[in-house]
Amino acid sequence: MLPTIQRILDLESVRHGLPAVLAGVENIDREVRWVHVAGGSRRGEIVLAAEVPQDSVPWLDRLAETGVAGVIVHASTPIAEEAVRAAQRWGLPLVQLRRETRLLDIVDAVHALVAAGQFEEFRRCEEIHRRFTELSLAGARAATVVSQAAALAKCAVVLENTAHRVLAFEPAGADPAVLDGWESLSRKIVSPGQTGYDHETGWLVARVGAQGQDWGRLLVRCTEPLTRHVILAERAAGVIALDWLARDGEDPQLQAQHTLLESLLEGDVLSSDFAMRAAAMGVPLDRCVLVAAVIRHQPRRDLVRPVREALRDNRQVGFCAALDGVSVGVLLALSPDDDPYDHMGRLADAVHRAGDVIVGVGQPVASVEDVRGALLEAKQVAAAANGVSLPYVRLSDLGLRGLMYLLRDDHRVQAYVERELGPLLEHAELVATLRAYVDSGGNKTDAAAAAHLSRQALYDRLKRAGQLLGADLDAPHVRASLQAALHAFDAIGHS
Known part of the structure; x- marks a missing residue:
């Protein structure tokens, strides 16, 4: 250097x-x-x-x-x-x-x-070119490019859209509070041309765009813009532009929300940092009641767009992002005077119209420190709620099913399932019949109807199941034990 x-x-x-x-x-x-x-x-x-x-x-x-x-x-x-x-x-x-x-x-x-430093600077610039060429060939997403840029520059890096909403941020050891009041600060950062340095604010700016259209800006916080900083900002902006061009039609803000929610769930971002980044994305979380929900849907279904439209139609403020291939995470920021369950009911009604879904809801919280727990609870509820016919499901709605889902990783619960159901698990039709029988409370008429069987067929299957298990299925305490084991079996299968 x-x-x-x-x-x-x-x-x-x-x-x-x-x-x-x-x-x-x-x-x-x-x-x-x-x-x-x-x-x-x-x-x-x-x-x-x-x-x-x-x-x-x-x-x-x-x-x-x-x-x-x-x-x-x-x-x-x-x-x-x-x-x-x-x-x-x-x-x-x-x-x-x-x-x-x-x-x-x-x-x-x-x-x-200086000559030795210039040689080292040349070597660093070569490393920057090599790294961003690799990222471009790998089709790296914007958040990855920003993270790599910050690591190379050893400076904070921000990616924003044209509305000055933060899409990605990596502090690189700097105080994350640089995002405080970001929209107001960003509007003061002036950079003529494609790349430039604003001496008043200390930010190096590279425009991100293609085909004559600007989509956003990449900003690098550096006290003095060296050649490597300029090269880095321009190469990073170019790789991001190629990524956005290749994903034409995909909203970068949705990807940013996905990255932030994923980081929160995995514990990679502190609650205070999450609040600052959310505010920089245009979703202030202070002085709000926060409601987390996870909406599970069929694989390969895009439910993000209907959920976003539902949020917009209901004039609800919050995050919405795909968490994985079968679920969408939602975080509503409500006024303390709002009824959180009224808002969740309206959102659930709207997304149910878009398809067959399960809406799991966490306990409303008033502090951003509790958001991660609420989101994890909503995710667990949505995963455990198969077969529950409610517009939205809370942990209290699941009863024994919810308890078994929470305990599904305990080796004692897994051993309990094998002990109670083991001989039956190779016979899917007998498991289904037993489930209908215990869910009906031992009413064989209702069980036959639920299993779409004649009464005689039901009797035959129950007799066979009882023989395999060595249990009297007519005994209420046996049915209670088997129902708990079936709930645990379902929970383990969905973990």
């Missing part, structure tokens, strides 16, 4: 001159691209001067406006206070060499450092 001013101050030839940092000490970690002895200068370069000119304040103002990294002055007499104040006003590192030293030795030493 390029040398910093601090690294240059540590050079033997500079230390020989007894350097004193008079101003801008907070910026001595700036990287230096080249060195000039007085004369002209460019952004990122350090200026070596034998003395401070008479017009020291305008001179320093011009250098600061140019964007030089710093100024080193070889002067044995004190530098005027007005010059020091001018440099400090700009945050411009101003260093005085107080003892006689050869400026040429300093120039040679800095050039050697």
Whole structure:
């Protein structure tokens, strides 16, 4: 990497001159691209001067406006206070060499450092090109590209749409609070052209788009935009644009919501960070009652669009995203005065019209810290609710079925299923008959109707099942045990 001013101050030839940092000490970690002895200068370069000119304040103002990294002055007499104040006003590192030293030795030493740094910078740029070529060939999604960009840049990276809603974010060790009030901040970040740096806010911006149309912006938080940052932002923006072009018609905001909900479920994002990212996506969660739901549907059915339309038609604010191939996650942000179950009932009615679904609902929560638990509960309820005929299902609606689903991974429950049902499990028709019988409470007429069997056929199957199990199926306590085992068997099969 390029040398910093601090690294240059540590050079033997500079230390020989007894350097004193008079101003801008907070910026001595700036990287230096080249060195000039007085004369002209460019952004990122350090200026070596034998003395401070008479017009020291305008001179320093011009250098600061140019964007030089710093100024080193070889002067044995004190530098005027007005010059020091001018440099400090700009945050411009101003260093005085107080003892006689050869400026040429300093120039040679800095050039050697810069040349080594430029080679390292070239190597890093090659790595950036290679990494993003691999991502492009792999068809990487936007969130993956943003994550890789942040890791390479070691800076926070944000992807937003044209409405300034965050689609992906990776802090790379920075404070996630950079997303606080994002929409307002983002509107202040001005970048002319395809790629540019806003010195007021410290964000490097690359436009994301194709075919003459902008779809969003990629923003990299860096104190000084180096060549590798620019290359990285442009390559990342290009890979994201190709991904969006290849997925024409797919809403990037839906993918962003999917990534965020998935991260919450897997514990990869803290609740406070989740709230900030949700707000940056346009869904504020503070001072809200939050209701989580998971809607299970048939494989290969796209239920996201009907659910989104239902949210829009009901004027409900929240997230909606596919969690996997058979379920859609929903998080409603409601006013404390709203009835959460009234809202969930209207949403459930709408999605039931779109197809045969199960709507599992978690307990409403008032704190974002409890959202993950509510979403996990909704997911468990939806998975355990097969056969429950309700518009939406809560954990309290499941009773024994819900308990067995929660305990399905316990080896003792699994052993219980084998002990109670083992000899019967190879005979699917007998399992179905037994299920109808115990669900009817031992009423054989109702069981025969539910199983679509004649009474004699039902009797024959129950007799056979009883023989295999070595149990009296007419005994109520036996039926209760078998019903619990059947619920556990179902839960294990759906885990």
